[in-house]
Amino acid sequence: MTVPAAVGALIQVTLVIAVAPILTGLMRATRAKLEGRAGPSVVQPWRDIRKLLHKERIKPEYSGWVFLLAPRVLLASGLMVVVLVPLITTATALGGSGDLFAVVYLVLLGTVFLVLAGLDPGTAFGGMGASRAITVAALAEPAFLLAIFALSVRAGSSSLATIVDSVLAEPRSLASPGSLLALAAVSVVVLAESGRLPVDNPSTHLELTMIHESMVLEYAGPDLAVVELASQVRLTIFLGLIANLFAPWGIAVTTHPADLAIGTGVVVAKLALLGVVIATFEVFVAKMRLFRVPELLTAAFILAFLAITMSFFLT
Amino acid sequence: MTDSALSQLLGLAIGTALVCAYVVLWRSRLISIVRAIAVQGAAVAVVALTLGLHEHSVEPVAAAVGVFALKAVIIPMLLARWIRQSEELREVDPLINIPASLLAGGLLTLFVYATARQVANLGSDSASRAVPAAIAIVMLGLLVMTIRRKAVTQVAGFLLLENGIALVAFLTTSGLPLLIELGGALDLLLVVLVLHVLAGRMVSAFGATDLNQLQELRD
Numbered sequence: 001m002t003v004p005a006a007v008g009a010l011i012q013v014t015l016v017i018a019v020a021p022i023l024t025g026l027m028r029a030t031r032a033k034l035e036g037r038a039g040p041s042v043v044q045p046w047r048d049i050r051k052l053l054h055k056e057r058i059k060p061e062y063s064g065w066v067f068l069l070a071p072r073v074l075l076a077s078g079l080m081v082v083v084l085v086p087l088i089t090t091a092t093a094l095g096g097s098g099d100l101f102a103v104v105y106l107v108l109l110g111t112v113f114l115v116l117a118g119l120d121p122g123t124a125f126g127g128m129g130a131s132r133a134i135t136v137a138a139l140a141e142p143a144f145l146l147a148i149f150a151l152s153v154r155a156g157s158s159s160l161a162t163i164v165d166s167v168l169a170e171p172r173s174l175a176s177p178g179s180l181l182a183l184a185a186v187s188v189v190v191l192a193e194s195g196r197l198p199v200d201n202p203s204t205h206l207e208l209t210m211i212h213e214s215m216v217l218e219y220a221g222p223d224l225a226v227v228e229l230a231s232q233v234r235l236t237i238f239l240g241l242i243a244n245l246f247a248p249w250g251i252a253v254t255t256h257p258a259d260l261a262i263g264t265g266v267v268v269a270k271l272a273l274l275g276v277v278i279a280t281f282e283v284f285v286a287k288m289r290l291f292r293v294p295e296l297l298t299a300a301f302i303l304a305f306l307a308i309t310m311s312f313f314l315t
Numbered sequence: 316m317t318d319s320a321l322s323q324l325l326g327l328a329i330g331t332a333l334v335c336a337y338v339v340l341w342r343s344r345l346i347s348i349v350r351a352i353a354v355q356g357a358a359v360a361v362v363a364l365t366l367g368l369h370e371h372s373v374e375p376v377a378a379a380v381g382v383f384a385l386k387a388v389i390i391p392m393l394l395a396r397w398i399r400q401s402e403e404l405r406e407v408d409p410l411i412n413i414p415a416s417l418l419a420g421g422l423l424t425l426f427v428y429a430t431a432r433q434v435a436n437l438g439s440d441s442a443s444r445a446v447p448a449a450i451a452i453v454m455l456g457l458l459v460m461t462i463r464r465k466a467v468t469q470v471a472g473f474l475l476l477e478n479g480i481a482l483v484a485f486l487t488t489s490g491l492p493l494l495i496e497l498g499g500a501l502d503l504l505l506v507v508l509v510l511h512v513l514a515g516r517m518v519s520a521f522g523a524t525d526l527n528q529l530q531e532l533r534d
Contacts, residue, residue: 175323177330298414299341305421306337309428310330313435313447 004255008089015264016082016240020232021045023239023275028203030279045232052225060121060218070117071219071226077110078233087240088263089252090161099158100148103241104141107193107234111137114227118215129214132290136199136211139297140192146304147185150178151245153311160241164248174246178311181303183246188300190238195231196278198288199296236271239278243270321369322441328361329445332482333424336455336475340420341413343405345467349394352474355452356386359478363485366442375485378496385500386478390507397511398467401518410462419462420455427451434487442486449486452479464525466514470507477503 025042032039059067084098084106111133118130152158154173155166167174174180192199195212202212216227244251250266252259288296335355339348360383367375398404409416431447438444456475459468481499517523 172323175327177326180327181330181334295341295413295417298417299337302337302341302417302421303334306330306333306424309424310326310333310448313428313444 005091008091008252008255008260009083011260011264012087012089013079013082015088015268016233016236017079017229019268019271020236021049021229023236023271024232026272027275027279027282030276031283034280034283045228049225049229052220052228053222055221057222058220060123063121063218066113066116067120067218068223070113070120071223071230073113074110075226075230075233077106077113078230078237081106081237082233084160085237085241086161086164086244086248086251087237087267088260089255090164091253091255098160100152100160100163101145101158103160104144104148107237108137108141110230110234111193114212114215117219121218123218125210125214125217129211129217132211133215136192136293136297139294140189140300143185143297143301143304144189144193146301146308147182147189150182150185150304150307150311153308154178160245164244164251165253167245167248168251168253176311178307179246181307181310183242185300185304185307186242186245188296188303190242191278192293192297192300194235194238196235197282198285199293201287239271239274240267243267243274318369321365325362325365325441325445328358328365329448329482329486331355332358332362332478333448333452336452336459336479337417337420339459339468339471339475340416340455343409343413345398345404345465346395348468348471349391349398352394352471353387353391355475355478356388356391357383359481359485360387362482366485374493377493378485381496381500382481385504386474390474390504393507393511394467394470397514401467401514403465403467403523409464416458416462420458423454423458424451427454437487446483446486449479449482452476452482455479464527466510466517470510473506474503 022042022045025040025045028044029039029042081103084103115130115134115137118126118133120126148158151163154176155163157163191197195202200211212231216224219227244267247270250262250270252263332355335351335358338351342348342351360379363375363379363382367373367379411419427450428447431450434446434450435444453476456472456477456479459472459475461472463469463472477499517529
């Protein structure tokens with residue numbers, strides 16, 4: 001690991017932490033605008049986090065160490081992924097060892113700890129949410145892995161930086177059926193994993209429909225702040241991944257300061273654009289019935305599967 | 316257009332056609348199924364058009380226009396009208412549930428790819444390499460006809476079958492003679508019309524077009 005690469009990784013981590021709550025705020029503001037409400041300011045999630053950090057830490061009576069550890073693991077695994085993925089520059093600190101499989105399993109590690117934290121206090125809603133979340137994760141993971149495999153076949157490597165470089169070298173490969181199907185599959189998986197509509201409703205407060213929210217129901221104060229920040233970081237990572245895997249233009253390929261500055265600006269613009277697109281999409285769809293979610297995720301799995309087979313048979 | 320752009324367009328069109336076959340398996344709303352069939356018809360037309368442009372011959376282009384008119388416009392419109400009239404909007408109980416049928420479709424595609432590799436290796440151009448995808452559409456059509464019980468989904472399965480066969484014909488031989496194409500198209504239209512009438516009779520006799528009702532012969 002060289003010094004400039006470490007600087008690049010550091011900038012990425014700082015940027016993602018700074019931008020993630022604002023991205024969530026932007027999505028909420030977009031939704032409010034489209035629904036004709038005034039809506040909160042885009043920096044409201046930051047204000048919420050600041051408020052929560054000043055509160056006292058409350059731990060449910062019968063919960064154990066998992067409950068306290070989970071928010072930290074969730075945030076740490078998220079930030080670990082940020083070091084691995086090329087958001088601003090492809091020359092990230094751990095570029096060589098940072099392949100897509102590592103990203104998938106680091107994300108899954110966070111999910112597993114959140115599920116355990118949902119079970120730990122022994123409340124009914126936490127358990128229900130945990131069971132739902134692990135069901136969705138178990139169905140989304142094979143689809144995600146296959147979609148990634150489809151991208152790796154094209155580039156001949158599962159390293160994220162190599163995939164991005166190969167797209168930059170040959171933009172036409174993006175218009176092949178394999179890439180388009182992989183994009184569709186990854187989008188569905190990302191919506192499921194980050195708890196957005198139509199799989200989970202991020203703004204619901206109705207217990208029977210919640211997945212993510214019911215697992216974090218018992219958290220309060222600084223722990224809740226960490227959980228919130230971690231899920232916002234996760235959404236940012238996913239959107240950044242989609243943006244850079246399927247439209248990598250503008251990303252820095254060196255660690256030159258000017259390139260890094262351009263890369264930062266471009267990635268922020270891409271994230272904002274994707275956030276607005278998803279928020280707009282969410283206005284028009286309803287949450288899917290829980291029992292229909294497996295159908296959606298199987299469809300994503302099949303899309304990813306087709307993406308692989310087509311990359312062998314169709315140009 | 317250059318050759319590589321043409322072959323890329325060909326790949327995209329066949330990919331679209333294959334995905335549409337899976338959409339038929341995936342969706343339970345009949346109107347979405349009909350839309351997928353229409354898109355698939357358009358994709359088949361694009362394949363014919365691309366091959367015609369590639370070989371600078373007129374016949375595939377004429378066939379493309381015919382295919383588009385029949386499979387992307389006329390038949391889907393007939394089916395959509397039929398759905399509106401019969402007030403059956405969903406396939407309620409397929410023989411196997413939707414995730415299982417999607418996975419079965421995936422396995423079937425894999426099987427076709429494994430067995431049809433010889434066909435794909437016959438030519439070196441991108442058209443003959445895409446033949447397994449077309450055969451997979453035929454198999455998916457058969458699968459839909461086996462596991463779905465509504466008259467509309469039966470027709471949808473039959474149309475998938477027919478589109479797959481047309482694709483195989485275009486990809487391997489640059490299309491059949493125009494006369495045979497026309498005959499096939501007319502047959503297809505007749506099948507759809509006859510099934511339309513039959514389904515109308517079934518609705519008036521049973522109140523639905525569930526094929527499970529048709530189990531015994533009577534006067």
